[in-house]
Amino acid sequence: MTLAVSTAALQGHGAEVATVVIALAVMLGAAKLGGDLAVRVGQPAVLGELVAGVALGNAFLIGIPWFRSFTTNPSIDVLAQLGVLILLFEVGLESTVRDMMRVGISSLLVAVLGVITPFALGWIVGALILPGHSPYAHAFLGATLTATSVGITARVLGDLGKSKSPEARIILGAAVIDDILGLIILAIVTGAVQGADRGESLDYGSIGAIVGKAVVFLFGALALGLVVSPRLFHFTSKLRGRGVLLVTALVFCFLLSYLASIIGLALIVGAYAAGLILEDVHWKDFTERGEHQLEELIHPISTVLVPVFFVLMGMRVELAAFAKMEVLGLAALLTLVAVIGKQACSLGAIGHGLDRLSIGIGMIPRGEVGLIFAGIGTTLMVGGERIVDEGVFSAIVIMVIVTTMATPPALKWSLGRRRERGNAGGRNG
Numbered sequence: 001m002t003l004a005v006s007t008a009a010l011q012g013h014g015a016e017v018a019t020v021v022i023a024l025a026v027m028l029g030a031a032k033l034g035g036d037l038a039v040r041v042g043q044p045a046v047l048g049e050l051v052a053g054v055a056l057g058n059a060f061l062i063g064i065p066w067f068r069s070f071t072t073n074p075s076i077d078v079l080a081q082l083g084v085l086i087l088l089f090e091v092g093l094e095s096t097v098r099d100m101m102r103v104g105i106s107s108l109l110v111a112v113l114g115v116i117t118p119f120a121l122g123w124i125v126g127a128l129i130l131p132g133h134s135p136y137a138h139a140f141l142g143a144t145l146t147a148t149s150v151g152i153t154a155r156v157l158g159d160l161g162k163s164k165s166p167e168a169r170i171i172l173g174a175a176v177i178d179d180i181l182g183l184i185i186l187a188i189v190t191g192a193v194q195g196a197d198r199g200e201s202l203d204y205g206s207i208g209a210i211v212g213k214a215v216v217f218l219f220g221a222l223a224l225g226l227v228v229s230p231r232l233f234h235f236t237s238k239l240r241g242r243g244v245l246l247v248t249a250l251v252f253c254f255l256l257s258y259l260a261s262i263i264g265l266a267l268i269v270g271a272y273a274a275g276l277i278l279e280d281v282h283w284k285d286f287t288e289r290g291e292h293q294l295e296e297l298i299h300p301i302s303t304v305l306v307p308v309f310f311v312l313m314g315m316r317v318e319l320a321a322f323a324k325m326e327v328l329g330l331a332a333l334l335t336l337v338a339v340i341g342k343q344a345c346s347l348g349a350i351g352h353g354l355d356r357l358s359i360g361i362g363m364i365p366r367g368e369v370g371l372i373f374a375g376i377g378t379t380l381m382v383g384g385e386r387i388v389d390e391g392v393f394s395a396i397v398i399m400v401i402v403t404t405m406a407t408p409p410a411l412k413w414s415l416g417r418r419r420e421r422g423n424a425g426g427r428n429g
Helices: 002-040 045-057 066-072 074-093 097-102 105-129 135-144 150-159 166-197 204-236 244-262 267-277 280-287 294-315 319-323 325-348 356-362 367-377 390-428
Strands: none
Touching: 002 045, 002 066, 002 074, 002 294, 045 066, 045 294, 045 367, 045 390, 066 074, 066 294, 074 244, 074 267, 074 294, 074 367, 105 135, 105 166, 105 325, 135 166, 135 367, 135 390, 150 166, 150 390, 166 204, 166 267, 166 356, 166 367, 204 244, 204 267, 204 280, 244 267, 244 280, 244 294, 294 367, 319 325, 319 390, 325 356, 325 390, 356 390, 367 390
8 A cells, every 4th residue: 555655656756757857848948949049130048038938938829828837837936946046146156256345436336326226217117107006016116127137238348349448347347236236125125025915014124124134144145255165165175076166166055045045035145145255266276176167167057047047937928918008108118217227327437538328328238137036026925916917027028128139239339439439530630
């Protein structure tokens, strides 16, 4: 009897695993096809992955409803959330604490204005267009506009040979602070929503407590990590076997993510902090014996898990929502304030001869970070109402696509405009 029950349980488990593996086969295959098409037309692969997800999730409109079930599969959702952690860990690895401390006053002001202005504008748009939603939904809408996907801008600057220009240094420096400030705002809004759902009133004291937790965690983790991580990696470098460096880094990332969740912050805050802490010098014992850099080791994992998140986000977009004027109107206003909010940040660029228009354009794309914020919003509820419902999520996705697609040509035009003006001045002289 016991054996029969165990066999039945294994068969049921096997069927669940089979569902997950075929879902992964479909989603990853679609992600790579979509990514290839996007790159061919000069767009980042992430947009192709997102659009591929939209196509899969809405295939029921042409009589193929099967893919829709992937969006409610808890195992797929867990893999997607792991992809988000790996992505934020990678984003953190691209910067260091020293980079954060080195940013000049211009980068700092650009980052601060580039977070506060879109947040306020997004909140105002939410209050005007969605009066029936809670103020928490309006605040979360503002939070999704604070993000900047600077990787897209960095690629364009590199293609144009402008990656060492003063404008590029300001943009890239601001992006580091922008990420941190955006995560703090996300922590504040998420904490306030979770407190409201538990019936707790929102006052200045509770907001201060959330801000305090976020700031203490981020800077406490940075300070402690700078002391602990070199010793941790030096110790593990003495361990034998393959993959020790990669596993050590992932353990560090997952531990900080867990600690962030314990104190009520989003998991991605811990993952980003872990990446920000780690530097090449921490694993020099590994590289001196011929091992690859950590970024190279983590890349195959992100190549598999990160597309799962973007495809899943695309699959949760309902094309039927695009036929609703209120969704299209919200998307248009969000896109407008997304552009205006980041243009306002260029006012913080201090210095003679700076191309402030290009700085503002370079901060526009929301990309993957905006989607991550929106995805978190779909999991939060107050009084049984989702903070980010299907219509709002679809509007945010439109805003992300438009700002991400528009930035490369706009930045090329802006930088080219200045170069042409300089050439004309030279000829006149």
